[in-house]
Amino acid sequence: MTEEELGALIVDAALSVHRELGPGLFESTYEACLVYELRSKGVEVEVQKELPIIYKGAKLDFAYRIDLLVGGKVIVELKSVQELKDQHLAQILTYLRHSQVKLGFLINFNVKLIKNGIKRIANGI
Numbered sequence: 001m002t003e004e005e006l007g008a009l010i011v012d013a014a015l016s017v018h019r020e021l022g023p024g025l026f027e028s029t030y031e032a033c034l035v036y037e038l039r040s041k042g043v044e045v046e047v048q049k050e051l052p053i054i055y056k057g058a059k060l061d062f063a064y065r066i067d068l069l070v071g072g073k074v075i076v077e078l079k080s081v082q083e084l085k086d087q088h089l090a091q092i093l094t095y096l097r098h099s100q101v102k103l104g105f106l107i108n109f110n111v112k113l114i115k116n117g118i119k120r121i122a123n124g125i
Contacts, residue, residue: 013037018114075104096123
């Protein structure tokens with residue numbers, strides 16, 4: 001599957017989860033349900049995937065954790081917050097840059113309309 005095909009499945013799955021649960025729950029609840037939705041469509045999903053830090057050519061014993069890596073090609077960072085902040089965008093941009101992944105989604109489930117909580121971020125590596 002291409003990044004764009006995976007992206008369409010991710011958005012569809014997020015819509016389904018939000019329609020079923022609505023806003024106001026913990027991020028971990030949305031994560032579990034989104035993983036369920038994607039896997040039920042036959043999509044590979046890695047949860048809390050470690051992203052090592054390479055500093056001056058050395059791999060350090062410190063790693064970031066990506067919420068979801070979908071199909072090995074798309075990063076999904078999940079939130080359940082009042083509003084997305086610049087730091088949330090910076091977080092996913094950092095993950096994209098350090099992973100060499102080209103497409104990411106920042107999804108905030110704590111919104112009345114989920115379409116207002118989905119941000120598509122493309123990394124022009």
